[in-house]
Amino acid sequence: MTRAWRLLTPVVLLAAVSLPAPAAVLAQGSLNVYCSVQAEWCQAVANEFQRQTGTRVALTLKGSGETLAQVTAEAANPKGDVWFGGTGDPHLAAAEQNLTVAYKSPNIEKLHEWARRQAEQSGFKTVGIYAGALGFGYNPELLQKKKLAAPTCWKDLVKSDFRDEIQVANPNSSGTAYTAVATIVQIFGEEEAFRYLRQLHRNVNQYTRSGVGPIKAVARGETSVSISFMHDVVTEALAGFPVKAQAPCEGTGYEVGSLSIIKGARNLEGAKRFVDWALTPQAQKLGADSKQFQVPSNREAQLPPQAPRFADIKLINYDFAKYGASAERKRLLERWEREVNSQPK
Numbered sequence: 001m002t003r004a005w006r007l008l009t010p011v012v013l014l015a016a017v018s019l020p021a022p023a024a025v026l027a028q029g030s031l032n033v034y035c036s037v038q039a040e041w042c043q044a045v046a047n048e049f050q051r052q053t054g055t056r057v058a059l060t061l062k063g064s065g066e067t068l069a070q071v072t073a074e075a076a077n078p079k080g081d082v083w084f085g086g087t088g089d090p091h092l093a094a095a096e097q098n099l100t101v102a103y104k105s106p107n108i109e110k111l112h113e114w115a116r117r118q119a120e121q122s123g124f125k126t127v128g129i130y131a132g133a134l135g136f137g138y139n140p141e142l143l144q145k146k147k148l149a150a151p152t153c154w155k156d157l158v159k160s161d162f163r164d165e166i167q168v169a170n171p172n173s174s175g176t177a178y179t180a181v182a183t184i185v186q187i188f189g190e191e192e193a194f195r196y197l198r199q200l201h202r203n204v205n206q207y208t209r210s211g212v213g214p215i216k217a218v219a220r221g222e223t224s225v226s227i228s229f230m231h232d233v234v235t236e237a238l239a240g241f242p243v244k245a246q247a248p249c250e251g252t253g254y255e256v257g258s259l260s261i262i263k264g265a266r267n268l269e270g271a272k273r274f275v276d277w278a279l280t281p282q283a284q285k286l287g288a289d290s291k292q293f294q295v296p297s298n299r300e301a302q303l304p305p306q307a308p309r310f311a312d313i314k315l316i317n318y319d320f321a322k323y324g325a326s327a328e329r330k331r332l333l334e335r336w337e338r339e340v341n342s343q344p345k
Contacts, residue, residue: 029055029056029267029270030055030056030057030058030267030270031049031055031056031057031058031081031082031267031270031271031274032058032060032079032080032081032082032266032267033045033046033057033058033059033060033080033081033082033083033084033274034060034062034067034070034071034080034082034083034084034262035059035060035061035062035084035085036061036062036063036064036067036083036084036085036086036087036175037084037085037086037257037287037292038212038235038290038292039061040290040291040292041085041286041287041290041292042059042061042084042085043059044286044289044290045057045084045278045283045286046059048283048286049274049277049278049283052277053270053273053277055267055270055273055274060080063086063169063173063174063175063176063209063210063211064085064086064087064089064090064091064174064175065090065171065172065173065174065175065177065178066173066209067083067086067090068090068091068093068094071083071094071099071100071262072094072097072099075099075263075264077264078262078263078264078265078266080262080265081261081262081265081266081267081268081270081271081274082259082260082261082262082265082271082274082275083100083258083259083260083261083262084129084259084278085129085130085257085258085259086175086257086258087175087176087178087179087255087256087257087258088118088126088128088255088256088257088258088320088324089175089178089179089182089255089320089323089324089329090175090178090324090329091122091126091258091259091260091324092118092121092122092126092258092320092321092324092325093324093325093326093329094125094126094260095122095123095125095126095260096122096324096325096326097326098263099262099263100122100125100126100260100261100262100263101125101261101262101263101265101268102123102124102125103124103125103261103271103272103275104119104124105127105272105275105276105279106276107276107279107280107298108124108127108279110279110298110299110300111127111128111279111297111298111299112128112131112295112297112298112299114128114131114256114297115127115128115129115131115256115297116128117320118256118258118320121320121321121324125260125261126258126259126260127258127259127260127275127279127297128256128257128258128259128297129257129258129259129278129279129284129296129297130256130257130284130287130294130295130296130297131254131255131256131257131294131295131297131310132229132230132231132254132255132257132294132295132308133229133230133231133247133252133253133254133308133310133313133315134176134179134180134183134227134228134229134230134252134253134254134255135227135228135229135230135233135245135246135247135248135252135308135313136151136157136225136226136227136228136245136246136248137214137215137218137219137225137226137228137230137232137233137236137243137244137245137246138150138151138218138224138225138226138243138244138246139218139219139221139223139224139225139242139243140242140244141221141242142218142221142223142224143224143225146165146224148161148162148165148224149161150244150246151225151246152246152248152249153248153249153250154184154187154188154196154248154249154250155196155250157200157203157225157227158196158199158200158202158203159203162203162224162225163202163203164203164204164205165203165205165223165224165225166200166203166204166205166223166224166225166226166227167204167205167206167207167208167213167214167217167218167223167225167226167227168180168200168204168207168208168214168226168227169207169208169209169210169211169213169214169227170207170208170209170341171332171333171336172333172337173209173210174208174209174210174211175211175255176211176212176227176228176229176255177207177211177227178329178332178333179253179254179255180227180253181193181197181332181333181336182253182318182323182332183252183253183316183318184196184197185323185332186253186316186318186319186323187250187251187316194335194336194339194340197336197339197340198339198340198343201340201341201343201345202345205223206223207341211228211229211232212228212232214226214227214228215228215232215233215236215243216236218236218243219236219239219241219242219243220241221242228245229255229294230245230247230308230313231292231293231294231307231308233245234293234306234307234308235291235292235293238291238306239291245308247308247312247313247314248314249314250314251314251315251316252313252314252315252316253315253316253318254310254315254318256320257294259275259278259279261275279297279298280298281296281298281300281301281302284296284297284298284301285301285302287304288302288304288306288307293306293307293308294307295307295310
């Protein structure tokens with residue numbers, strides 16, 4: 001993402017209107033896309049869809065938790081047409097709250113089982129476009145200076161050695177961080193998980209707004225360890241920063257990044273065309289082209305060689321139905337706010 005994305009200041013970008021498009025597809029109107037992946041990927045998607053269809057694309061960049069809040073607030077007067085990317089739990093919550101509409105793309109049969117399951121579970125109100133595993137990022141140079149061993153397990157993060165050394169996003173605004181909370185609950189059981197989160201709180205120096213903020217801080221030497229999606233660690237490493245990724249020894253959760261059409265979309269037909277296009281291998285290749293290394297959902301899309309391999313990671317059987325439900329999400333976030341975030345260090 002751009003450096004400004006770390007602060008996650010909402011920003012609206014317009015795809016360049018000068019891009020060439022066949023005459024037959026010119027004047028196809030405009031499409032408002034809420035985008036919850038990194039900025040480079042968002043812009044590449046907007047540019048290429050406009051180039052191919054002539055549809056002008058306006059982007060609003062926000063994390064998935066903030067986008068869910070915006071879609072909820074705008075329910076009576078929707079401003080967006082499509083919500084692209086971000087963790088699946090908020091998309092499932094939006095589907096349950098009737099904030100998105102059902103659409104079964106003809107390309108759905110070309111997707112991996114986990115992406116089709118996401119669609120079926122939501123009544124086809126959302127669909128998986130990529131997947132990514134949760135883990136840690138760390139700066140080996142900083143750890144060496146501080147004589148700290150790299151963490152390999154969730155339980156390492158609550159050791160006193162890591163006091164003020166860890167960053168993670170705020171789960172109210174970040175889908176990455178909500179996935180982390182839900183993952184820890186599923187691994188340890190809820191009561192033990194919240195004891196763990198209170199211990200972790202003492203070691204956290206900042207809760208960022210965006211899920212990528214912590215790994216960017218690790219990359220720049222501002223903190224030693226982050227809780228991040230592992231593909232985001234790869235992005236920073238390939239940019240030349242001293243970071244490494246680690247999958248937790250106890251197991252870890254994963255995201256199914258999703259795509260939804262917002263209920264009340266002003267350009268519903270354009271939104272459907274966008275979904276059909278976004279599920280193609282050519283569209284999904286734009287992620288890797290933008291140096292983002294999630295696993296694409298189309299079976300024919302090539303897995304980027306730099307992407308973390310799920311086969312090498314101990315993944316839990318993440319319960320998307322339970323933790324994507326709006327009531328459960330609300331309950332866990334309220335408990336986290338009450339029992340963790342409000343507590344002194």
